[in-house]
Amino acid sequence: MAKKLNKTAKSNPKQVNNGVHASAQQIWQAGLDALAKTQREGGKVISRLAKEGSSLQKRTRKIAEEKASDLSDGFLSITGSVGKQASDSWEKLEQVIEQTVTRSLISLGLSTQKELQALHKRIDGLTKSAVKKAADKKPTAKKATAKKAVKKTATKKVALKKVTVKPAAKKKTVAKKTATRTPAKAAK
Incomplete structure (x- = not known):
């Protein structure tokens, strides 16, 4: 094609100029047609993409809600078992305290x-x-x-009701003094 243009350019420069101009005109029109086509079909493409995005969002939301539901059920079962264990622990602690207090009262004689x-x-x-x-x-x-x-x-x-038990008073021990007898002096 380049050889044809060189031949034509040497023989008739006006003809080459018209050919380039016609060619540029065709390219320009093709670009405008492509733009118009893209604008017409772009709206369709965008609406189709929007529909696909909407359906994808619905599916994603549904999956997320299912997962959240599963997690909340799991948390509820865990909190229920933890609550039961805590309740059981408190009951055991109360029993231990009651037994300790009872033993203390008995040991004090109350x-x-x-x-x-x-x-x-x-x-x-x-x-x-x-x-x-x-x-x-x-x-x-x-x-x-x-x-x-x-x-x-x-x-x-x-x-x-008013009786209170007092601890027994400690007995005081008094040490007996042993009298030391001095031997009587011999009679004089």
């Missing part, structure tokens, strides 16, 4: 709450039976005896 409650029940039972016996013996003095028995019971309950 009564436990259960023992005091049992004692109160026994006192109440004895009081009721005493009132009943007194009522059977003296029908006229029944009310007065019952009031006295109730007062005594109430006084005993109050006294039991």
Whole structure:
């Protein structure tokens, strides 16, 4: 092609000029057609890409939600088991503390709450039976005896509640002085 242009350029320079100009014109028109085609089809391509992106986003969101759901279920089961273990540990700790306090009270000679409650029940039972016996013996003095028995019971309950156990006082040991006898001087 270059040989043809050289031949034509030597014979007719105007013709070469027109050929280059026509050729540039065709290239320019081809570029404009390509641009117009791209603009027309570019909108379609962009809308198609937008649809694909939207569907991809939906799929990704669905997968992420499933994973998040699986993770939250896992966390719930883990927190449930941790909570149960903590609860069990607290219960064991409470039992150990109760046992230690009970042993300490017993070693100090103090009564436990259960023992005091049992004692109160026994006192109440004895009081009721005493009132009943007194009522059977003296029908006229029944009310007065019952009031006295109730007062005594109430006084005993109050006294039991106020009783505190003090440690036994230490015995003082007094060292006996042994008298040393001096031998009596011989009689003169």
